[in-house]
Amino acid sequence: MAEIKAPVFPESVADGTIVEWHVSEGQQVNRDDLLAEIETDKVVLEVVAPDNGVVTKIVKQVDDTVLSDELIAEFEAGATASDSAPAAESSEAPAEKAPEQLGYGDLPNRPEAPHAEEKDHKDQSPAVRKAAKESGVDPKNVEGSGRGGRVTKADMANPTLKADSSITTDSGRPVAEATGERSEKRVPMTRLRKRVAERLLSASQDTAMLTTFNEVNMKPLMDLRAKYKDRFEKRHGTRLGFMSLFVKAATEALKRFPAVNASLDGDDIVYHGYYDIGVAVSSDRGLVVPVLRDTDRMTMADVEASIREFGSRAQQGKLGIEDMTGGTFTISNGGVFGSLMSTPILNPPQTAILGMHAINERPMAVDGKVEILPMMYLALSYDHRMIDGKEAVQFLVTIKELIEDPAMLLLDL
Structure with missing residues (x-):
């Protein structure tokens, strides 16, 4: 055993x-x-x-x-x-006596057959039983999408109730009909969601967090991507996105402003001689931040491939703890969900986080003329105990300049 x-x-x-x-x-x-x-x-x-x-x-x-x-x-x-499994009964067991042959002491003591409801409960998976306990909805009242009409965990997450209006929940309360009734569902927070909530609350209460904003013209980067994306994918086997350029630009800016790459440990300032950038990824279980290690040594193809792998593993729930441990700086891209502007929250003990947002065309003044340009708002939240406002603004301006003129990264300018 x-x-x-x-x-x-x-x-x-x-x-x-x-x-x-x-x-x-x-x-x-x-x-x-x-x-x-x-x-x-x-x-x-x-x-x-x-x-x-x-x-x-x-x-x-x-x-x-x-x-x-x-x-x-x-x-x-x-x-x-x-x-x-228990051994089957022998086929040579003596036949039962007919009722007329049974005396008073010969009455068989057989267990009653299980009720249908008990059998249905045993046939349900532990995940379905847990969901039923949390929501109060009896699985027998839910339309099942599994094999043979069995109710699955996904069915319980977004239940489609059967047409029978007399059905009730496990607690005996009537189930709200799907047509317009005011219904509620109370579900306990997962451990991961609780931990995220605790860390975000701690960051807002225990740090002197400020946010500075800027905007970046994405046209040069978009033109670069449109020109080379096919050759890039053919050469490296991964698509060319915007995140790799932002990671490389952030890495260069961190080199120039070491305080942004530092962390606080009690009364000590820890300056990190390496660049581990966390990339916030949304999953079904909540926000996770896998870390790209030594981004100063990674190529853009390495960054793109790693980010896509992290995203895929996050959706499958296969990220390991080692993937999310550490990190000296974080990038969060709310633009993929359509966010125009936001204030990202610090990921302690890090002292800064960069927020990317949606790209929208806006009229901009260029050399005395109005041009329609694809613009993105950038936000840098930072811990004012560690980083002065001047450093934070200059750090964000450096990223803006590198994105608007990607050749500066190649020429180390």
Whole structure:
């Protein structure tokens, strides 16, 4: 008998919560099959099968808190589901007596057949049962999209109720009809969302945060991209976007203004001799910030490929804690969602964050003439305890100049 344990958490993560079991007791699995998901303050970790075999016992249930390397299930390698199933009754067992042959002491003591509702409950996955508990909506009242009409986790997240108006929730309350009734759904915050909320609140309360704004003409960068994007993709196997130029421009600006690349540790200022830039990525579970390491040594193709990989893994919930640990500066691009202007919040212990926004055509004065140009607002939020206003403004102006004239990066000007 082998043990299935929670992953070893880094020092910054105290514990985690089991959010979903993808298997049940007695189920046969193959090596590397996904068994469970554990949500920590930073990321959702996957627990996979160590070998082919059977999950014989689930020790920790959904919503249970687990510690690093703690036992969560028992596993029998090499076994099959039939090995762990109870032995079937012998076909040579004596036939039951007919009713007229039974005496008073011969009455059979048979368990009653389970009710249909109990069977339906057992057929539901742990994730569906958890969603039902959180929302109060009985899965039997929801239209299922799974095989054979089974209700899935996605169905519970956005339930389509069956037409029967007499159906009720698990708590016995009538379900609101889909046609115009005022309904509510109360769902507990995930650990990741709680942690994000705590960090954002801490950043606003524990730092002297200010924001400076500027605007950048995106036409030179857009012309550069239009001219070379096909050749770039053919040469490097990845598409050319705007983020790589912003990352390289931010890296150059950080070299010129070391205070923006520093962090505060109590009463000490830590100046970092490397450039690790976090790129904020939105996922179904919340905002995550994977980190590009040593951006001064990365090519633009490296940056583009890494960002796309991070985005894909974030949507699949496969970012590791090591991907989001550290970072000396952060870039957040609210423009992909249509944001015109915003005030990004610091990612402590970093002392600055750059906010990119949507590109909109606006009339601009150029050499005494009005031209329609694609413009983007830039925002730099910074901790005024560490960075003076002059440094912050000059840092943002440097990024603006490098973006408006990309040749400056190549010529190191």
